[in-house]
Amino acid sequence: MTAPWQAKILTLFPEMFPGSLGQSIPGRALNAGIWELETVQIRDFATDKHKSVDDTPFGGGAGMVMRPDVVDAAIGSVEETGCPVVYLSPRGQVFNQELASELAEGPGVTLVCGRYEGIDQRVLDKRQVREISLGDFVLSGGEPAALALLDAVVRLLPGALGANESLNEESFSSGLLEYPHYTRPAQWEGRDVPEILLSGHHEKISAWRLAEAEKVTRERRPDLWKRYESGMNR
Template identity: 45%
Template sequence: MTFTAQILTLYPEMFPGPLGTSLAGRALAERKWACDTINPREFATDKHRSVDDTPAGGGAGMVLRADIMAAAVDHAVERMAEQVRSSRAQSRDGLAGNDVSTSLDTNGEEPLAAVSGEPVEPRLSDGRRPSTSSGLTDLPLTAPILAMTPRGKPLTQARVREIAAGPGVTIICGRFEGFDERLFDARDIEQVSIGDYILSGGEMGALVLLDACIRLLPGVMGASSSGDDESFENVILEYPQYTRPQIWEGRIIPEVLRSGDHAKIAAWRKQRAEEDTRLRRPDLWERHRDAPDQSPSGAQEKDKDKE
């Protein structure tokens, strides 16, 4: 199943941009994900292809019109549904030609469903149901629609994982003074922010969001555990990293990391991750303190308040 990213932007030439290189670029070439752009100006109704107008009540700047943006969003929803249907059909065909069986394991007997004429649920040759990554009917035809805006909820790693596990995402890039609020009243759109600062438009935020999602797609990072211990995966920050040379400008790699004692290394990493989180991100530490903690070693345990 190809993860499809649709971006509604007044500047389609900004995509894929940096996502056309490195891991994301390789994944794009391998069709692990697809990048499509939609320019809202295509849905404008005047000869100037206007998408904005002056703010109601007065004020500086311009506001993106609800009618124009809604028309672009509706088009994106329809196109996403068609792409998911097509990708799902291709995945079914591919599995049917490989290890999907349309009969259950009945020890050589003809399956009851086949005798009764009822459709048989597809199964892999080992009896398992095809997973979401196989691209069959367990995926919805719809994908979340996100609007990049400083008025949105902060983007989190947990939300990124949810998006990456689905069929794709539609991202609306804000510009000017933002969107006519009626757009969000009339359509199911999630407002998202990547931080407490202002950019010239939502395109950079969209690139950030997509990069975070793409690296989590199957086969993109290589080993499935590559990102397990990274910052935010377990609420707290990641532990410090070191590599060769062992001594650099008089600074030496901590002895415990050179000891070969995996239990001590795991304990040191957990301690440093917690210490750095307390000092640098007290907001994360507060969320972490009373919740079950996943240590860098992967062991689940109750966190104890050391303060």
């Protein structure tokens, strides 16, 4: 039997999990044993009587920085899993569908959720921690980013989705945004479903969907369109 995909989350707020990961697709996959979730309270590794996990930054500046000794001990407590260690940070590699697939193909991931101004660089260097960002914005901590990242990865695990073929048509899977969808009623508030979708002609429907996906990508994400177009011309 294949071992479940492992997700370990190092956080100061373990009560935030599983949160949305306990519902819908990731929740069903969790209950089915397709993946496992463990939270580690970083504060448990503080050594002083106040259980301090942060201190003022050298060189001055606003805010506090998470201590390297405390974070290092927390990472060390789960290092035997052999999973990559990821720090969720605005300065990291931007997360995308390709990276989600890469993580899904491995044994799991250990996510380090930072708080305050971040984590002392020395522990990141020592542990060769990979930094990943959800985008060009700042959150109060890494926990919301961890929820989003895991949701994107878990749904790619074998058995997580009832219809795995749907993954092939989703946004980003082919380098394009997804085509528009329609369902009943066929006419709603004076708006009709495109006639081609009612034709039953599967080849024409596929061609229409591809054309629509190319159109929406070209209009909304010229960066993706440029990359897709260059791949077509190779």
